[in-house]
Amino acid sequence: MDTGGAMAEFLTHEALRALASGGVRHGFFTRMGGVSEGIYASLNTGLGSRDSEASVRENRRRAQGALGAARLATPYQRHTDICAIISDVNDWTFDAPPVADAIATDVEGLMVAVNTADCGPILFADAKARVVAAAHAGWRGAIGGVLESTIEAMEALGARRENITAVVGPCISQAAYEVDEAFRQRFLEEDAGNERFFAPAGRAGHVMFDLPGYVARRLRRARVGRVDDMARCTHGEEELFFSYRRTCQLGEPDYGRQLSGIVLMP
DSSP states (O other), X not given: OOOSOOOOXXXXXXXXXXXXXXXXXXXXXXXXXSOOOGGGOSOOOOTTSSSOHHHHHHHHHHHHHHTTOSEEEOOBOOSOSOEEEESOGGGOOTTSOOBOSEEEEOOBTEEEEEEESXXXXXXXXXXXXXXXXXXXXXXXXXXXXXXXXXXXXXXXTTOOGGGOEEEEOSBOOGGGOEEEHHHHHHHHHHOGGGGGGEXXXXXXXXXXXXXXXXXXXXXXXXXXXXXXXXXXXXXXOTTTOOOXXXXXXXXXXOOOOEEEEEEEOO
């Protein structure tokens, strides 16, 4: 296994880059710049995959180093509405994290991050209050309230929602996300206005779901100051991103995950 100094490759968004003067660094990592092989090539950061643990930990080390963070914290993701708060790294078990699908922090040097492979990674920052967060929102987490929980956790650390910038990172696009009618009805029961996030599919009884659009709408309805979308599709951009749905379509036995993280620098 190569453990050299290769750089983990990541994307950024101008809305969060604008906060760099306030010490905010962020990265939506791709699958490039790691040491994993085969179907996990190359920057697989998912400890829940069947990849070599040594490779995954080296990949995570590279991602952490790419943002210049002192520590890296990720939750044990289970599609919940839970946002964990880290105000003291001594209270966080890095090797056995709690179940949550988001983390908020005001600790300098701590990169908070989530793993995704089609679900939406959302990075949040209030540069004035110096509070950041990362959330994992698939359809279950999004409709279940993980975005709102993340905003509330940031407020508990002193953030103000009107000062929060939130960016939806690479996730599955509507063109690739076919769902059945029962799925659609679940969203219409929550809010009839969710009809806007569904489009006709190529077969009867199915529709196409706009996950990033739905996530962005919930963030705006929560009165977040600025909401943006990277508009990058994990399913369609195979050379850059892992995708759970693409893996299933190809009949592959497992899939990698990409990391999205944010850190407050001193």
